[in-house]
Amino acid sequence: MTKTSFRLRDVEFKNRVLVASGTFGYGDELKDLVDVNMLGGMITKSLSWKPRDGNPPGRIAETTGGMLNSIGLANIGVHHFVKDKLPYLKTLNTVVIANIAASSIDEYCDVLSLLDQEEAVDGFEINVSCPNVKEGGLSFGTDCDATAEITSRLRRLTEKPLIIKLTPNVTHVSEFAKAVARAGADAVSLINTVIGMAVDVKTRKPKLSTVTGGLSGPAIKPIALAKVYEAAQSVDIPIIGIGGIASAEDALEFLLVGASAVQIGTMNYVDPSASAKIAQGMAEFAARNKVDDLAEFVGALDANVEFSVLQSWL
């Protein structure tokens, strides 16, 4: 049998497929449709200190092979999460990563400190890359020093795995990966959504209330692969690949360009059991190809680096 597991610090993930923040709720909503225990881990909807209402209607627009969203981090707040959602998450036999979003460094610290005491929270993913809120979000994520500062402050507060989620909406994502690796992050996850826009020609209005939003889904997979590849050339910490993954083959592409694990996002909306099928499909692909450990795929891309345009960036 192929070995599918991997580790971050003391946390063992049974396989390399996680579900991305915001696409799987708080874990309980989809329990009738997919066995969460088949997954390497689940990442919660972004949590802030206080509940957030989110943006006005006009939050979703479908585009070619993808979707735009501008949710605005609508969430129940960390206290409500601990009281009403953690008890269910405790019963799961999979890794639970809390995703944190905040509008100040202090707020990130407060939310993390509170959750760090909870046994059912195995680790953290820090959202410094939401394109849809005015304060925090991208204003941190496109500032390399701020991203590093958040990372080092949070590192001092927890011994649990600390993952920083990076935006593709910067010139060199590798600079951000290097900065957070130096600041003590255990891993980076990328990419968050790509800034995009859609227009209704009849009304002459943007389809999203915030005009621009974040593009996700199969449409962004090539961008995501290039960004993961770029990051993988520059850091030694594990990379979790995200962006339009819809099949086991897609997931393996991310491993080949350097990701140690992947997250499934938009496809959870399309097929709630997509993540479990992908985890199973990766193991089957490996077994068919006589690969003993999925780790063998990680960074195993057969590329002629001399011809890589990327080299001029790094």
Place this chain on the structure above:
Amino acid sequence: MVQEIATVTGRNEVADGVYVVRFSSAYISRTSLPGQFVNVRVGKGFLPLLRRPFSVCRTQDDEAEIVFNIVGEGTRILSEKEPGEKIDVLGPLGTPFGYERGFDTALMVAGGLGVAPFPLLTQKIRNQVERIETFVGAATGRKLWTEHLENVHAATDDGTKGFRGTVVAQLAEFLTSKKVHHPKIFGCGPTRMLRALSDLAKRHEIACDLSLEGDMACGMGICQGCPVERVNDTKKYSLVCTDGPTFDNREIVLQA
């Protein structure tokens, strides 16, 4: 709630550009309540990517029906499904109409394809209420579909069938000319029509449930994509998919 690969068992163009697709699903047919919906993936590819929500229109034994017109690629593909082909159906989803008690006359008011939830509502309450009056509006007579309903009053914008004007104007006339015993309004249709209907219901002090549409990705409260503003509440938004699609008209703000 289940996710099923269901077999299409029928497809008919029941009015000009209006299609009914029937599919087999014992669970969805036997558990769907009036006002609930199914979220349908029309194919395996990424064009379109997301599921499309449809009210459960009617159920019979182990089969359920949806009704729609062609508004984009998803509905075009669905309109071409032949019996025997498969669709991926997730449901039933959402909160049903408040149909179980509290009224003796049901006034169902549909604008265009807003007729979708009313055959099932009629099916469920036919034997429990004194009377059902159904108001169905369309742009023109060719586009009207009024099957499986009771006491239908048709309205068309161009006057080619029934009342000339909006379905809400027709209901207003009905309410001033007829005595209606202990009524409740059930409305479904475009937002502008629902706003007019809601105002009319408030003027006549008639209870009113509205079924809303919303752009949504998941249909299950996860993506948070389909907010509707609430009236003076601690919570600013409800979600069309889980808190709705049906709402008491006094609880929500209908956007222009």
